[in-house]
Amino acid sequence: MTQTETNWDTLDWAALERLRDGFLAGAGATVAYWQSRADLANYDLTFAQRIAWKWDAVLAELKLRGWAPPPGEVLDWGCGSGVAGRCVLREFGGENFPALRLFDRSSLAMEFAAARAKAVFPKLTVNSGVPDTGRLGLLVLSHVLNELPDAEREALLQLARRADAVLWVEPGTHADSRALIAMREGLRQEFEVIAPCTHHETCGLLAAGNERHWCHNFAAPPPGVLADSDWVRFGRRMGIDLRSLPYSFLALERKGLRPAAEKLAGWSRVVGAPRVYKGFARLFSCQADGVRDLTLQKRDAPEVFKRLKDEEPVLLVQGTVNGEKLAAVEAALP
Structure with a gap:
């Protein structure tokens, strides 16, 4: 099954159920999610769109704050089908980035994400892999923390320190939010915190007494989704509440790269x-x-x-x- 052949009528429900079970188990660190290009195509049409709706909410907030990433290559790390990178390119304009770079444990995923990106942005240069040294442009991270053991989280923190800017979206669970807060704390001495915070201080959720709280918000599905028969069927088959799109996110920019804006200080x-x-x-x-x-x-x-x-x-x-x-x-x- 090719990408162009995958549609609501040809969905492989067994593959989607297998992928869902793997996501819920956090098995990505030990088991390859993707067994074929068809897996990625089925995922890109369904689960990935729900992630895209979260990215849409994040990118809309960044636009509201008047922020756009500094010039440079986009690195979509842990790219999967590449939906996060495509959302970023669409929002800020593919022509404003010299290239898209993709990285994933799966070569199948990198190939699929590259093909999808080229289909949407034909003039875009697409590379794969992570350079061993040197500064990176915009690092894009999406739904990766729950798959990483502590040692790999630390390696990812070091990779983020090489970036000029970081856009990071995770599921809005307590555990994932708390893990993302730890990353914020590890990076805020070197980076300006663009969002969601309106300040650069230690995260207030780390104060004693706030252990039960976590930083998250809710994205809205696009108009019409809740009445769309295909999406309704998908939600029922996968046991997903289509109305619920919790997410946590972090947007950072390297200090000193550009004049710091204090537009929302005091908010x-x-x-x-x-x-x-x-x-x-x-x-x-x-x-x-x-x-x-x-x-x-x-x-x-x-x-x-x-x-x-x-x-x-x-x-x-x-x-x-x-x-x-x-x-x-x-x-x-x-």
Whole structure:
């Protein structure tokens, strides 16, 4: 089965179930996921699209913050079918990068990802493998941490230290978020933290008493997906709630590479899903002085409250905080 032949009518459900079981078991470190190009094609049409929706949310937030990566090659490490690299190239423009470089344990995956990238960006130079030495451009990492033992995580941390910028997306689980926080702490002396944080201090979730919390948000599926018969069937067969797209992410840029922008200094980042009640909402909030649960009364910010009630995204807020109360909201993004 070739890439062009794979569609909803020709999906290999047995292969998708095998892949799903491998993902859930975190078997990628010991067992090769990909047994054929058809595996990758089936994955790229289904599971990979859900990852793409998470990347869309991350890239939209970076655009909202006015950030774009510095010039340089894109390295999609642990590329799988290459969906993360393609999302980045699409958002920032394939013509703005000299090349895409792919790395994966599987040569099948690198070949598939290269073919898909060339199909979308015909003029793009695509290379494979990781240079042994020297600086890297934009390092793209997606859903890799749960497959790596400690020694390989440390090696990945050292690889990240060679990059000019890092975009990193992981599943929004407690364990994966905490692992990503550890990476943030290991890199923040050398890198500016672009997002999700609005500060460069130690992550407030590491403070005593916050052990049960984790940094995550929820992406929205594209309009129409929940009513699409193919996606509904996929969700049922795979046991997936199509509405739930939790993710954790990290965006970094090497210090001194460009003038640092403090556009959102003093703002707070909303973590997780706000809880909306009659007349008030609770927001778990992260800022330079730590994390805390804030109460927003409807009467203090009716427009923001309405957005929260309507389940519209509110990621960043600027306002006056009195104790545990968000007494006034001067601005909210998006």
